[in-house]
């Protein structure tokens with residue numbers, strides 16, 4: 001058995017055989033959409049433009065854009081929104097993020113649009129637990 005990896009839950013230090021039955025986890029796919037509700041933004045925010053989040057990837061349809069300043073405001077919340085949260089947690093109920101320019105008025109609505117299963121072994125960087133990365137399987 002390999003040496004335990006410091007800071008890693010015990011089940012991931014027990015070897016690959018124990019991972020076969022409890023290796024998967026779920027993340028929500030997200031849609032991040034521009035919402036203006038009549039406000040005229042300073043930045044280039046076009047009502048209805050959006051991107052999706054699938055695992056670690058931001059997916060843009062052809063021609064869709066987002067201000068890098070607005071993206072910087074949205075990014076820190078995405079990993080939390082991908083995960084199941086307590087119904088009373090504000091992360092479960094609050095869905096809109098404002099553009100960081102206080103005079104802009106642009107907002108971005110984050111919606112959970114589906115669920116996707118991932119394998120720990122296909123997504124971890126821990127040397128003792130990793131297998132073939134998921135993206136080599138899915139393309």
Ligand SMILES: [Zn+2]
Pocket residue numbers: 041042043044045067070099100101104105106
């Ligand atoms: Zn803005």
